[in-house]
Amino acid sequence: MPSDQAEGATSQTDVVVNGIKRMIFDGTLGPGQQLPVEADLARELGVSRGPLREGVRALSYLGVLETRQGAGTFVTALDSSLLLAPMSFLVDLHHPGGSRALHQVRRLLETEAAALAARHADEAALAAAAEALEAVSGPGGVDPREFVEADIHFHQVIAQAAGNPVLAAMVEAFAGRTVRARVWRAIADEQAIARTVEEHRAILAALRAHDPDRARLRMAHHLLAVEDFLAERG
Known part of the structure; x- marks a missing residue:
């Protein structure tokens, strides 16, 4: 992938991470609450589905989100240990x-x-x-x-x-x-x-x-x- 494309992909992923964090901080999303469906969330954040998935994956690694098979993606309890x-x-x-x-x-x-x-x-x-x-x-x-x-x-x-x-x-x-x-x-x-x-x-x-x-x-x-x-x- 050309470097400018790679930087663009990283930038879009950062948009997702920062956007979801902002939604948690302002109370739009709370502990245990389900994220909007993928298409709606991508549209709200102004990104495509690829960067959206990367951002969700990154926040899952950090213990902020969890994906439940067949149910969707949810904000965790945001427990300190997680x-x-x-x-x-x-x-x-x-x-x-x-x-x-x-x-x-x-x-x-x-x-x-x-x-x-x-x-x-x-x-x-x-x-x-x-x-x-x-x-x-x-x-x-x-x-x-x-x-x-x-x-x-x-x-x-x-x-x-x-x-x-x-x-x-x-x-x-x-x-x-x-x-x-x-x-x-x-x-x-x-x-x-x-x-x-x-x-x-x-x-x-x-x-x-x-x-x-x-x-x-x-x-x-x-x-x-x-x-x-x-x-x-x-």
């Missing part, structure tokens, strides 16, 4: 040697999540965090992978208690991508699990005291220990 799915994909593609960088971003996100949770966490959230902590706090050993699962759940509860669904979705995106380093630490460092439990207890105490500064510091201390381990073993 809209941040491309970021999770980017994290998945991150070079394996970049684990420390991922943990640094994770620390920035989770320290603020802890501070917000200290302000907003209700009794149900505190109970859920305590339950995740107690699952690995009893006498006897614990399988490193089971421990990391409980660890991830503890952090997820805190992120959700922060009251910011975008922040919670971002924490979720990084949680699953740091599992390998967390399991590695639990296996390689015999004291890691015991220290992590104590660090979790300190975080939970700060949440119960509704002390944002202390919660932020306790979470930072906890996550820096993981980064130090990676630095020492890197």
